[in-house]
Amino acid sequence: MLDPWTALTAGLDLVLSPTVLALAVVGSLLGVVIGALPGLSGTMALAIMVTLTYSLSPAEAFALLLPTYAAATFGGSLGAILLNIPGTGAAVMSTYDGHPLCKRGEAGFAIGIACFTSFFGGIVSALFLAFLAPVVALWALRFGAHEYFAVAFLGLGIIAYISPSLPKGLLAGLLGLLIGTVGADPQTALPRFTYGEASLLGGLQFVPVMIGLFGVGEILAAAGAAAAEPMIARQRLTGMLPNLRTIRRLAPTTLRSTLAGLVIGSLPAAGPTIASVVAYGIEKRIGRNRAEMGKGAPEGLAASESANNAATGASMVPMISLGIPGDAVTAILIGALMIHGLRPGPALFLQSGDLVSSLFLLFIIGNLLFLAAGLLGMRLLVRVLHVPPRILYPVMLVLCVLGSYAVQNNPFDVMVLLVFGVVGFAMRLLAVPIAPMILGFILGPLVEDNLRRALMLSDGRLMDFFTRPLSGALIVGTLVLLASPYLSRLLFRRSLRLREDG
Amino acid sequence: MGKKGVRWRSLLPGLLGLAVAGGAWLEARSLPYQDVSAGLGPALFPHLLIGLLCLLGGGLVAHGLMAPSGTHRTDGPPAPDTHADGDGRSDWHRRPVWLRPLALFGLLVLLGASIERVPALLSIFAFLTLAMAALGERWDRSLLYGALASAAVYLLFGTVFGLTIFLP
Secondary structure (H helix, E strand, C coil), rough: CCCCHHHHHHHHHHHHHHHHHHHHHHHHHHHHHHCCCCCCCCCHHHHHHHCCCCCCCCCHHHHHHHHHHHHHHHHHHHHHHHCCCCCHHHHHHHHHHHHHHCCCCCCHHHHHHHHHHHHHHHHEEEEEEEHHHHHHHHHHHHHCHHHHHEEEEEEEEHHCCCCCCCCHHHHHHHHHHCCCCCCCCCCCEEECHHHHHHHHHCCCHHHHHHHHHHHHHHHHHCCCCCCCCCCCCCCCCCCCCCCCCHHHHHHHHHHHHHHHHHHHHHHHCCCCCHHHHHHHHHHHHHCCCCHHCCCCHHHHHHHHHHHHHHHHHHHHHHHCCCCCCHHHHHHHHHHHHHCCCCCCCCCHHHHHHHHHHHHHHHHHHHHHHHHHHHHHHHHHHHHHHHCCCCHHHHHHHHEEEEEEHHCCCCHHEEEEEHHHHHHHHHHHHCCCCCCCCCHHHHHHHHHHHHHHHHHHHHHCCCCCHHHHHHHHCCCCCCHHHHHHHHHHHHHHHHHHHHHHHH | CCCCCCCCHHHHHHHHHHHEEEEEHHHHCCCCCCCCCCCCCCCCCHHHHHHHHHHHHHHHHHHHHHCEEECCCEECCCCCCCCCCCCCCHHHCCCCCCCCHHHHHHHHHHCCCCCCCCCCCHHHHHHHHHHEEEHCCCCCHHHHHHHHHHHHHHHHHHHHHCCCCHCC
């Protein structure tokens, strides 16, 4: 196994080549732009870019892909802040506070927070990946089906909890879980909810569902809004470099959320999306400025961004060590490894230590590059978003359509996009939060698979979910969290009545 | 007794949840259960979700209908503002605002239907031009911006990403 020093040095020869470094720069720039533009999700970009790497060496291929991954995770926040349309699933939580900050005329400040907290989380996670990957992978092997189910249950519970309306958040989460069951049953291959359509046997594709809900739905809703004002107010991007006061203010949140991102991200099958949700939930529970969360609190944005970038490197721990993806992006990266004849797992560390080391180094380089790209290229990028909506919306819709089509070259995915565009539009009209639905959709297969496996292993005993310490703690904790608003209200009314009687 | 109000933003999502649960049940009722040793089968999870959706949907409907008496329409879907502003652009901007999403969506459906049937560049150009005009841009500018945007889209997806629908 790699020791920390070897982990950071063995791959230097592979990385310090002009081609590799040039590809890393290209990957970072593309990642920021693609992540920011609605309709061009980081997932879709990576999926297409993998096909461009067939003729490259493994180090060159990942020089393109890894910086794109790091940069797109940050880039997704730009769409979330400026347009209220996250470019990636991991940026969903950034819409809660990022966009309100933008509407207040503090877009530059918000982008600066996103840039630096993402960079901090990303660099820490890159070092974490290098130093602790073997150790954490060994520890994570102890997780069984009960624990995986419990982690996914926690993620869903938190996203519903932090929604403006808890019942509607739960409703959206359940709908997301249900649409995640579309396709062939993973254990018996029996088709479910396919209605005889062959394209649905593999389930609904994540990209058209996400772009439909967040992209098409948002654009349709915005097109129906009153004044035809620019999508973002014409504001100068000032205050992007945080001052000492801001750094001191956000330091506790950033450190806390980075740690949450590292822990959650390193869990097999948990990735940046869940990490940002959990970190945001923690901040909303114990953060100093929790009353302002959801209304433009810098802490909310810092929590989401540092956690999601911290989880990027951490989610590569189970990806490299066990071959288990943390999200759609890491699933694509596993595919890229296998295209180049590399099978992720402990054997990869033993047989290709220098390549594994080069992956760590490329990830560090990618995080450094997106910071530069974000700060230097931001004004140019935002100019694109100042184009009047009547011109920008149709272009974005075309990007949504082509982005959905490009996943599998299947026109059916465009139909899925349109259906979920209508769903997203309707949800906005009815004030039903969308984030729980997309999270339910991502986590649905994981939740079901582990639930059934857990029941199989425990011979149908439901109590085993509670008697296993970690699983029990997570499930009970989630249930308490969901009940807490109602319990507090009940206790408050009781104390009020007692005071009136007394 | 005062007239009962309705919380539309609870009632409608609740009805939606119940409708989805009902529709899903029609399809899922034929799914089989299996032994515990086989993971209980493909029916377990969908049925569990359908049950939870019914509970939650029913709760939201009840909450929506049981607004305090004397309360009139306490909430509802945001009423679209029918006063659209304009700056001497085309006449469309004076039409009711709800027509815009409808027009955009209709054009989007046409674009989606034309994928792989009509040359991609042509259908994209047509969509962009018509959509910009539908949103209030002048026709001549719509044609120009539509052409420019189509070229940019082709550069990105046709050449950089090599999307197959742009191949002759």
